[in-house]
Structure formats: C-alpha cells, structure tokens
Amino acid sequence: MHIHQIMTPEPATVTPERTLQAAAEIMKTSDIGMLPVGEDDRLVGTLTDRDIVVRGLEMGLGPDSTVREAMTTNVLYCFDDEEVSAVTQSLGAEQVRRLPVVNREKRLVGLVSLGDVALQEESRATGQTLRDIVEENGPSG
16 A cells, blocks of 8 residues: 555645744644645645644744744655555654655645544554654653
C-alpha cells in the first residue's frame, strides 16, 4: 500500500508571511496541531502549535509575528508513492506523528499522520512505531 492511498489530500496550509494569530486560527478551526508552510508552490517549513507556544513565546514573538519567525525549516517529509511500511519506520525513527507528503516534483500533495497509518496498516510495525514515539516523548508527547 502506498502513502497516497491513506494520506489526507489537500491539507490546510499557511504561507510564511501570515501571522501566528492567523495560523493559530486555522489550527483551531481545522482542529489540527500542525500546518505545512508553503511558498511558491513549495514546502518550505512546518508550523506546530508547539512552535507557536514554546519557540514563539521564548523568542518574544507576539500574535502579529510572522509564521516564518517561528516555523521549523528542517522539514521531514515523505513521498506519495512510498510504501506505508517504509514511512511507518521513518515516523518511528524520527519520533514524529505526522509528515507532509510531497510528489516527486516536491510539491505538497497531502499530510499523513500516525493515526492514518494505524487505521490502515495491519502490522506489527505500526505497534512498534507507536511504542517508539510514546517511549521517547512520554505519555502526553
């Protein structure tokens, strides 16, 4: 099974020049904790609720600061044609719960979460990935 079969297509996104307040509003409205950051049809970063609170507040950023100021630029991602099992291993190894999904031209096409994998993948690898992430991050992760 390939990632494109289980990913969420066309995820909510934000541009680097939007404000942190606007990004937080998108997260609240969409009930999500991470936004891919896109610029000129390319994935340039990610912004999590944790980036806003922990990094943003630590840096003294306010609600009118830009996404660019708080986003993570070292973006982990997977390709839409990758096997679910390979991405599952990557999620566990990198200790992340969600990844942007790009096509081979590196254009954002979706988002895949550990939950998506767990719902579709019937293997011991999913259980091991869950254990790897929980053990590293603790119960409230």
